[in-house]
Amino acid sequence: QVHLVESGGGSVQAGGSLTLSCVAAGYTISSGCMAWFRQAPGKEREWVARIDRGGRIDYPDSLRGRLIVSGNNEKNAVYLTLTGLKPEDAAVYYCAAMPTLSMLGCRDEWTYWGQGTQVLISS
Numbered sequence: 001q002v003h004l005v006e007s008g009g010g011s012v013q014a015g016g017s018l019t020l021s022c023v024a025a026g027y028t029i030s031s032g033c034m035a036w037f038r039q040a041p042g043k044e045r046e047w048v049a050r051i052d053r054g055g056r057i058d059y060p061d062s063l064r065g066r067l068i069v070s071g072n073n074e075k076n077a078v079y080l081t082l083t084g085l086k087p088e089d090a091a092v093y094y095c096a097a098m099p100t101l102s103m104l105g106c107r108d109e110w111t112y113w114g115q116g117t118q119v120l121i122s123s
Contacts, residue, residue, distance in 0.1 A: 002026040002112045004095045009117030017083040020117060022095030024076045032099040033106035034071060034078045038091035038119075048093070049080060054103040085121050092116040 004027070008020040022034070035050035049059040049069045057069045068081040082089060096110035 002097070004097060004112055004114035006093060006095050006114045006117040009093060009119045011120040011122055012085055014085055014087060014121050014123050016085050017081060018085060018119060019079055019081040020093055020095075020119075022078045022080075022114060024097060027076075027097055027099075027112060028073075029071060029076050029078060029097065030073050032097055032111075035096045035098070035106065035110060036069070036078075036080045037094045037096060038089075039094070039116075040088070040091040043091075045094070046091075050106050051078065052102075052104060052106050053100060056104070082119075087121050087123065090119055090121045092118050 003025040004022055006020060006022050012018045033050055033052050036048040037045050038048050039045040049067055051057050051071055059067050066082060066084050071078040094116045095114040097112040098110050
């Protein structure tokens with residue numbers, strides 16, 4: 001059984017930074033794509049970042065420059081650091097995984113999801 005467990009959420013002051021972790025169990029992160037999504041109250045889920053099997057990282061232009069995404073195959077974990085936090089970054093952040101044979105790119109068909117970790121921004 002696959003489990004993705006996010007951690008690192010909490011209350012952070014605006015302008016600060018936060019690092020979230022996602023540890024996978026029952027699934028090897030190098031066997032597919034990994035991604036981060038977020039969902040704010042009353043809003044649709046939003047894609048934040050993704051890493052394909054080749055290690056290429058992609059994220060929306062709106063977040064470019066404020067994100068650092070990395071993976072650690074030995075720890076079977078991926079990490080998301082968000083800097084310059086803004087009130088609109090407050091959301092539940094989810095980790096997702098998608099097995100794939102392709103080394104390039106990720107389809108938007110995420111198979112496994114974590115339970116999420118909440119990020120609150122204080123002013």
